[in-house]
Amino acid sequence: MVSNGVSLAAGAVLGEMIAEFMLVNMVTLKHVEVLEYVSSRSGMRVFLMEYESPIVNSYYIFPTRAENHEGLPHTLEHLIFLGSALYPERGTLDLLASRAIATGTNAWTDVDHTVYTISTAGLEGSLKMMPVYLDHLLRPTLTQDAFITDVHRVTPDGMNSGTVYCEMKNHENSADSITNFELMHLLYLSESGYSMVHGGRLEALRRTTNERVREYHRRYYRLDNMSIALGGRLGDRAAILKAVAHAEAGLISSGVETHPVDAANYFGIKHWDDPVHCPPLDETSHSTVYFPSDDEEVGQFTMAWRGPKWDEFELCRAISLLGLYLTHTPISPMEQALVYTKDPFGSGVVFSHEILKDGHFTINVQDVPCNPSKLDTIESRIRELLLEVFDNPLDMQRLRALILRECMAHYRSLETSPAEVLVDGVISYVIYGSDRKDLDEQLEGNGQMSSLLEKDEEYWKGILWQYFIDAPWVTVTTLPSIEESERIERFEQSLISQQLEASDLDFLREQEERVELIFSNKSGSVPPHVMEAFGLVDVSKIQPTAWPYMRNFTSIGYGHDGGRVLQGRVQLFNEHGGSIPVSNWSSLVSDLYSLHILMQVNHIASDFVRISVVIPTSHLGLSHMEKQSLTLLCALLFQSDFGEGLGPSMPADILIRQLQEYTSSYSANLGFNSTFGNPDGFCELIQLSMTCHLSNYERVFYLLQRVLRDVRFTPTIISSRVSSLLKSFKKKGRSAKSIVRQASQAMRLRRDSALMSNGLGQQLEYLHYAEESDMTELLQGLYYKLFSQGNMVAHVTCDLTQMPDSWLRGWSVFSGSDAMDRTLRELMGLRSGADAQPNDVNGVFMSMASTDVSFLSFVIPAPLGHLHPEYALLCVLSEYLCMMESPLFRAIRGGGFAYNYSVSYSPNLGELHLSLQQAVDVLGALRATREVFAQMATGHLLTDSDVLSACCSLIYSIIEDEETLSEYSYQTFQDAFRGVGSDFTATLLTQVRQVGVYDLRVLSQKYLTEYLSFGGSHRTIAVVTNKSQADEVHTGLSKMGYGTLFRTTARNLLGFASRGVFQELDLYNSDGSESDDDDELMDTDIDNSDADMDSSEHDGSD
Template identity: 25%
Template sequence: MSTAPQVYGNFDLIQNFKLDFADVVVSKYRSRVTGLSIVHIDYEAPIVNGYFVVPTEIFNDSGCPHTLEHLVFMGSEKYPYKGIIDHLANRGFSNGTNAWTDTDHTAYTVSTAGEQGFLQLLPIYVDHILYPTITKAGFVHHIDGKGHDSGVVYSEMQGRENTSGDLMALRMQRLLDPPSSAYRSETGGLMEALRRLTVEQIREYHKSYYVPHNLSLIVTGKLSSGTASLLSVVQEQVEPSLIAHGHNRGPKPSGWKRPFVETPSAIRPPIAASIKEIVEFPEQDESVGELIISFLGPAPNEFLERKARIFSLSDILLYSSTYLTSSAAAPLNKEYVEIESPLCTYIYFSEETRATRVSMPIYVGSVPTENLDTFDQKLKASFQRIVKEGIDMERIAMVINRDERQLRSKLESAKGDTFSGTVITDHLYGAEDGSELGASMAEFDTYAAVKKWSSKQWTDLLQKYFIDPPSVVVIGRPSAALADKLEKDEKKRLAAQVKKLGPEGIKATEKELEEAKAEHDKPIPTEILTQFRIPSVKSISWIPVQSVQQKGKGRSAAPALSSSDLGKIIASDGDELPFFVQYDHVESDFVSIHAFFSLEKLPQRLRKHISTYLSAFFALPVKRQSGERLSHEEVINRLDDETVSYEIGLGVGNSFAEMLHITIKVETVAYETAIAWLKDLLYGSEFDKERLAVTIAKIQQSLPEMKRDGSTVLSSLWADLMFSEKSTSRAGGILPQVDFVPKLAKELQESPEKVIADLEEIRKHVTDPSGMRFSVTGNILKLDHPRSTWTKYFQAIPVLPLSPVQFSSQVLGPIGVNPVKKAVVMSLPTIESSYVTHTSKGIKGFDHPKYPAFRVALEVLNATESYLWRYIRGSGLAYGAYVILDVESGLLSFSLYRSSNSMGAFKEACTVIKGLTDGTVTLDDTTLDAAKSSIVYGVTKTVSTAGRAADVSFTNQALKGVPQNYQMELLEKFQAVTKEDVLSVFRTYFLPLFEAKTSVAVVVTAPSKADEIDAGLVGYGFEVERRTLDIDPHEMEGSDESDSGSESDESGLH
């Protein structure tokens, strides 16, 4: 690691240290002239990440911080062109910039493959953050030609504002903090306030908070000349501009108050008395609700105020909560979740860093409505009982040891980027001289300290923070009446708005919108783009992977093992195995066992059982090969004690969803332990009626909460339309499970032997030797017996021919095979926007010769600030719009996420594609170059850690049937793609995606929008089927769908 200079130009080194437990060096600098802070977390990695953080405090619900976040990307003083920052980022081996707005800060991010693009982009990005144009034309809420409200921020908040999570969180903020506090605010902006927000308000807000002494540039990753590379760029290209703007008043200008820390928000008095309030949220199924129970904790930096300890009490509380809820064997889960009539489906302890004292919310999901009012009292009684009985010291030792293993595993994959959040928090609340930064990262010192704690110290902690003090409880109660009211109120509001505007007013708003679009659609001069040099792919260092694949004894002529170190070790370790194993070696402290099983031969009647089989897999009694019988609690406790992680699911990422996939990750010394567990879990688990009843009850009770999410419902509805009953992944979707799970629960009570026999039959098909593939990834050269260990546990597997991998194209239904004219519109009363997927035929096959051109074409359309972004997101028609190619199924899809006007968005997408093919929309060379460059980042990211590189090696060779380094080979092919290649793909494949005669459409939308969307699709030539997802609570005790989390997944997009 390079030595950090003490002084570099205007910048003074204020902190510099190496982590004791990782090869990571942290350096913090501050400009004595402008006050700008720089933190570099230095470690070896192919990806460089930037987090540019501004503490943002707002005392109302106007949405100023959030709206400003979006406006920053509309151009800057030096680069006054909308989206130019993303055009340049795409040229610099990035996939564009990003941002998020939290309660207390806004963070602007970018990641690049290698440093060259990053350092070129940095001064341009800072110019956008500190000196954005903030024009009226770029303002993001508007009224469209139909009199409807729209805009990017508006679309986002429309998709969130009346969800249970947002409604409850906002009420909790109001109850926890006094009227003088900014922590009470909805920083995203409430829709009513967004409709009134002005660009002048945003300019004033920017002037107050977006100043150098309030900005920290946090950079993680390797720079060729160390931190000096970063300092050089900032000193020479950023500081002069800041000084020229008069920002040269030092780190603490006169009158400056540090947000949250030195303002009224810092006043967070203790909760005087317990408060309980009910918040209704729209939901037709009124069977289950939610809770947030909040307590106030210690100061955010109490670990430094108390010199005897270098760990935060809040960290300890999280260990304590992990002890209470981390698995099915944890005390609270045993009492509330792992029972035949669950009182909830999860209890999650969280922590929110705040000034003065942290907030400690407990989130409780899928609580039967009859238990909502008394749940918090019952939980407090449970805490009291645990304190009285004392802590299980063996269990808490296991929890701490496992947490320590998982952190080491995370450090190996994310390295120094693991601490990006810690550094952000330090900028917000830490000592200004950086003196608390090192202690905040001393994770392993915390582990060492708490391992010495007594049972009384743990129970004293629970008593102090969760039993003695009052709490604030927000109950989220589902309301069918509110769902109906919101629909009627929105229709009424829009009608009043249209009436108030009148025909002339609507024309005026439409004209204003078109003029604004014209202003910021002005082309970026080509010379500005081409001045930004595209880096060299040769500058990226790839992680080496040694690979040996053996398909199984007798299946083919045994290939000669390579002369690599790995080949020699495998060859010298026993005989060839009778089943498929691939070994992929990388430098690591861990090893992962992956097992893939074909579900092709599974009978149709058993496919809907898959959710139950997966959910129960790690939570059943097991008879081990040694003859020992373990209860389900003993299984869970031992797995937690002996592994880093374990999981089961369908497929890998979004691919191979017709295969069952099990992963067990352990420290290298526990290799045999992982294989033994895999064998015993597969063959030795006992389908116990009581345990199955608990599993099915949890699934059933989670369904009502799940069905509230538009993305989850859309995914299942789309799968129902496109795939046949031969598809196991389709059968596990929310819509089939809503009908099936209650029936299964009833059958288990009436004929348990029938359900158990069905699960045994699933086991028989899962363990069919012809469909087994095993993978070993990690530090295989450190293993004593990488091959022969398998013989010890799987010696009974017979030699059978290996079945080909089943692809999703083999389970398409009639509509999936021939997508023509069909459209389904489903009304979902819990959402206010629309989620849409249009699908047509694409290309099929992982090595299809047209794939390189297809991939570049997709990037041309999807890239940040490229065509779909500008025409749809930039026009405020949807929060997300993208085209996806699935080469496994051979399907091409266009999707809209949180759309305020889905038919308008579809129309714009049609315009783009038709325009690109007929020449009325230009595809220029700079766009093509940027697309190819952006792909480099995507490829590098997939193999950016040792674990990822090893996994890709297996997936390529064993599942996709392509060479080990196929991604790297494709990079050369991407560079060879021409403009005509891309246009040819658009003409042949993308045009049919926007024509009814060659595509199908699936829409999940708010009831108030369904009629309009139906009519719009009919107008395009689709034959529309209408559906409504309404679940009668009297017909089903535990209903529908699942909160997929996709809303939060995308919430960081700017």
């Protein structure tokens, strides 16, 4: 691996010493190198992870363990950021981080560790931030002021506030949190650290103290319990280690305690060796728990077993693979029997394996109807299925294909998300590892997979019997409950009264005045000399990625896209970019010129090929129902039969087998970043994507051709998929975030637009209709209409030096457009803002039993398009408002009003969005927001230093969008749909650097003042709150000038989104159940069916 001409490991020898750091471990995985060093002075460990990326990721790792439910690891994580011995002013860490070309800092707490992160554009910023970060980590101030703002306090009106409290209130009564809490107690018993809620239970958060946090810090935040991992283009390891050693020496000289170690044999402090944390599970047990809900239609069922020990690597892999064999894809035994059947038990079956000191694994059936025929039999049915699998021959071909696919997916992830993959293995090794070879086993484990490929059926059945069938298990049935929601509502009301009675009101008022002072920007800010001493990373040294690509279409106009026109309409971009330039483009140019289909080809260093085909729909004159059918059609494309055509007929189960065998991922989606029920601004496009190893390109290309030509829908498969999707909608219908999003869209967009047609409300009604009707003819006709057109555009990302000869000529079978001289946006029928249609209703207010917090969405008009003169300015304004320790951040999150918020600009829709999320005091959050906006609009708050920080932070975000070569390739393709040239990123970076205080002041006067009043169809507000606060919040909004908000229910809102009338939809199945789900991907690769889609690698397990 070469970075800037220097190999990280060049000349490295185990045992070498650099600045008192000993090299104790080296691991190489394909293009990635990982080196482990240990400080003999302190025991601190440093991991250097070298891979190709302009972003350098830093991770500061502390193995931690919760000892009760107070959430001390989590509360400490929040307080760390609020000041240190050398930098006592709140916000210093994040403001300096922006000057290091980062978007601030972040952290997460898990059951066995806490990790602090910062990602910078280039190595310089990471090294500049290291001593500042370490001072915060090991010498934090941990003041009482920080505790009452960011952990917990009681307000003068008896409410509970604080950032951590907001966060946990949003989680504690969710179905998943309730399930996990009960599950861990059953699996590990009450004395184990694994059974403790590391985030904190609300009752315990209300009684914890700052001194408890300080004491926890003293015991866990030590140099000999700390590791640093850096990943990206690193280069000279000696320079990095000397910088770490310098920071370490500064800490030691400041009094941080050290414990010299034998570096060669030091593995850190082990917090989980006490047997109390992993008691044996001796007997089977069952539990039923309830979560608050407005209905009692569907719940979930979880079955769990204890797994192998952490260092039984091959066995851990085997159990994970066996779990996939049982539950992965519609052809797996459990999906076939429980989901893809006439009377399904649920919408999906998910296997998960948590690898701890002693791990556990679960099978979860989602969205189980709450009727006895399902709830009383589901456990026995799963047991029957396990025994059936054991008693019958295993499908060894499928099992081996799964193993190979997991290997492919792992190596693919090293290209698309190397930082996440590597740091996960490093963290696990730091916590539990006791041998140097454990790191290699965690990061690659190639020997494990090779060994497992050789295992016979007896081996696999032995594991199935020992761990799934013969071992004790636990079950948790999680049910929705109206009574539980009413109980929580009564409790919250009584808690306010109790807290007021038990508190000194004068003290509470004084405390609140102190909080207001802290966030009034008058109680102290980062001194200018601190900012000046830190300096600014030289942005000019940071170069965006620029690898070559070629296309036979135009985004702006031939000769204006930024590429070199080679032959006819074929253009070459970044001809000399990339470390592996393609020397002879002539044959590729000729082949690309001769193609009829529109195509872009990106050359990157990769062992994989990623193929995408985008199909427009807007110019086809689709009926409203055909538009509503697009989501279902996408869900069926990779799960349906092939008729005779390009090959013989093929049943769906064979297709799925071949997809699993030859691809690392595959998907069919609306737009570029859609989730099920929440389409994006490009949802008038359908995108099919497939990723495979280079050796499988021809097989996968053949399958893609057949998906585009030979799909034949059948009533059985359609019915099964519709039933599954309907059941999965229950989660989305209970999601306050989803409801407020749908409400906001329903007030602004045409109901017959593709975006609304595939949104939550209309999909609920459409799928109910589809369940009762034969949709075969409609879907088949829509399929022919979509895929027989010539306006498709393809994108291939690969290493061109490794592709087969004449690979491009196979694409000649596809027809093309008759108007090749038009831009891609014109050919695709894309028109920014075309779906906008103001409604008579411009404000709605709802309350839901399924949420303990509030959500608000406030949308105003903004310029359309990425080339508008104000585009860069609005991006900087949004970044300024959202960056860590901005005035708005301090007012909302710092004030404890809400856990999250955002201000985002959508150029494709022409909108500026204000979103308040997970708010325990939405009125306070809105008041604080209005105050900040009013001050900015009158020229206050904005400073040169803060605006510079915002510009630097935005520069990082722009570069991060192209962090890996795969992401870079995808961005260049998306740019064509945005209607911008190849120099868009470079031009935007230049424009951002030029933004100043005056620009944002003018912009604030023009746009932020729109949020200070309400009225007119051009502004919309949607609010969802919990039932216990509904009347108070609604009254408060009226007093603030929002009295015209129409008060309704979530179900009536869905009716409005579907029909334009606030009326509950008739969505009941024959069993009386209603249907919905949260953010399921419109992704037919079951790997990621309920994960968030990455905007650049969005096809399944990528």
